[in-house]
Amino acid sequence: MTALPAADSPAGIPADVLAGSAQTHTVFNQVPDLAHYNLFETDATLRTALDRVGGGWHAETLSTFGARLGQPDVQAWAADANRLTPELHTHSRTGERIDQIAFHPAWHELLTLLRSQQLQSLPFAQPRAGAWAARTAGYFLQSQIESGSLCPTTMTFASIPVLRKEPALFRDLEPRLYAAGHDARDLPWREKTAILIGMGMTEKQGGSDVRANTTVAMPVRGEGRGAEYALTGHKWFFSAPMCDAHLVVARMGAADGPLSCFFVPRFRDDGSKNPILIQRLKDKLGNRSNASSEVEFRGATGILIGEEGRGIPTIIEMATSTRLDCVIGSAGLLRAGLVQALHHARHRMAFGRLLADQPLMRNVLADLALESEAATLLMMALANAFEQADDDPLAAAWKRVVTPAAKFWICKRALEATGEAMEVWGGNGYVEEGPMARLYREAPVNSIWEGSGNIMCLDVLRALQRNPEDGARILQDLARLANGHAAVRAELASLQAMLREPAEHLEASGRRFAQGLVLTAQAALMLAHGDPESAEQFVASRLGRQHGRVFGTLDADSGTLLRIANRAWPA
Missing domain, CATH: 1.20.140.10 (Butyryl-CoA Dehydrogenase, subunit A, domain 3)
Incomplete structure (x- = not known):
């Protein structure tokens, strides 16, 4: 007995033939994702150089770190953090100015990984021979997986030698800067266990020419290093705005005054928000997981760092x-x-x-x-x-x-x-x-x-x-x-x-x-x-x-x- 074609088959084509035609090819000669490898152990040049310059004591830690970075979940964090980019929220639901940035959870996982290696502080937190090489090797490994999370890490690291010259302030900063953990809470920095420091130099009219800056700092309380000032002006590239404080260049007293450096926290000491208004986030070619912004200072509180007129x-x-x-x-x-x-x-x-x-x-x-x-x-x-x-x-x-x-x-x-x-x-x-x-x-x-x-x-x-x-x-x-x-x-x-x-x-x-x-x-x-x-x-x-x-x-x-x-x- 001859089988009749299925009633819904076009042109009377048998259903089994139609089912077979849905598969037109097999997938082959495609390259599997690179995963489950140790970034440190597979790099002979790095391992040999680390030993040569005295950082071999850190090799075991770097090997563990290299293996972790080669895992699929870490690679997925990197992809997600760059695909699902930061979002700026200037106001709360009820209208208060908050200037908060929301990140995908993957961003915080990456920062937690970086902080676990003390890449923001290692040579200062563990001052021993080869510490700079050890930190360099760890930073090099993470940079192969994700770059945006390196920006606040770098700025925090670079701020430490400057801030250490301010003993009164640094006593409170030190444990939070050296911490091997990440604290994502948006709170005054004294209430946190770990903090990040950013930088604010570039203005619209100046770019690399920092001497063209016009932001002005007016005295509020005290004199000399550690004195309080109110900053008014703008920054064209403010990286990264979610940091707990920034080192900012501004002119002392007038638009033609000498340039000095100021420690500008996100919150004032009384817990109120410092008036650093984020105008927008930069829509960048790359480094998309990291937020970069334009900001205005409207009398923002800043503490003088270093000598007056020695900002550059x-x-x-x-x-x-x-x-x-x-x-x-x-x-x-x-x-x-x-x-x-x-x-x-x-x-x-x-x-x-x-x-x-x-x-x-x-x-x-x-x-x-x-x-x-x-x-x-x-x-x-x-x-x-x-x-x-x-x-x-x-x-x-x-x-x-x-x-x-x-x-x-x-x-x-x-x-x-x-x-x-x-x-x-x-x-x-x-x-x-x-x-x-x-x-x-x-x-x-x-x-x-x-x-x-x-x-x-x-x-x-x-x-x-x-x-x-x-x-x-x-x-x-x-x-x-x-x-x-x-x-x-x-x-x-x-x-x-x-x-x-x-x-x-x-x-x-x-x-x-x-x-x-x-x-x-x-x-x-x-x-x-x-x-x-x-x-x-x-x-x-x-x-x-x-x-x-x-x-x-x-x-x-x-x-x-x-x-x-x-x-x-x-x-």
Whole structure:
């Protein structure tokens, strides 16, 4: 007996045929998410550098932290915090001005993770040899997972040396700044167990030119350091407005008065809200999990920090630390992009072979690996310099001169490298469901924040002008590290010749000098501390042929390229 077609089948097509046609293909050759891996244990360059500069005592903690960061739930927090962005609530239901910011719970989970590692205070809370390197390594690991939560962490960290100079205030701040926990409650800072500190410098008319600021501070009570003032004015980039207090630059007494620095809490000591009115949140390209804002001060209470009229030097002290964090954060983006590219290439087939087995792709991956390794070595060398700077003139020279040069170069390389890593993924990297689009959007902020490229290069030259002996110290140290390598020796001679040029010509060549200084420093560090094969490839590509702006142009055989990539992240 012949079965009749189902009554609702179009054109009389049997139901079993229709059911089968619903499946047109099977899913294969798609790359699984990178998860369940240890960010610390898989990074030989980081582990070796940590030991070398005295931070090995922190390795076990970093290993536990690295394993936690590689778990899917932490990666989901990062995605959620950037997709479900902060919301500003200026008023309560009944009309009171509250200026509160609501965050997705994932944001608070990320901050809890950061605080558990004391990344906002480690060298100050645990002052021992290698503490700067230990904190740098932890910050580097978290930056590979999520960047927005690093902003208030960095500012809090940078505020500590400034605030420690105010003993009366710091006695109450210290336990809350050093706390290994996160307190999300919107309360006066004295009622909290842990606090965050932000910064307020930039105004509409000034940008990087803080001397153009017009916010005015009028005296209210007391004189000198610790006196109370009322601030009136605005800030164009106020990061991050949910912090418990901010260090703010304002003019003393009049629009043309001297610039000073003030501690401005969200709440006054009587528990009332300090009149810091959030006008709006910035709709940013990246760093979307973190709130940045425009604010007005309408007689906001501020406490004078430091000496009157010394606001710029006070803020510069903070900026030096935040610039180091820009270097670390961008080095973290380089590492994250490299690892994602390697993971993808080792799983994705094209034209009958894994991408990782194809010669040109191997060249790209190896080149990205060299860039990441050199950035990591420089990052750790700078961390060590920050720790030693008070007692060692060479370390102080590295801190003053190489930090802005590294911020200039490594932050720019992160822009290019994250784009290249996205290209390894192809179209899959361009969609928001994966991590590559967020990595790429994050990359520009470190180049812009705390001084864009030209500012950094000019700061390099100013540092050398103020301390002419610094240049000689650094170049001699690089020569020592390179152990007479011909290419490094030639680059050092070129840098020395540039320093003898007229000031105006040298300023016009500031980017070329800063780039040359960083590449020479990275080459010397690779020769001194890296794998010899990788070091020679770095020197040949970056110095010997003045490496251009395209990854994948190494002169090396396939075996060398494979070894470089495998050393970066074991297959």
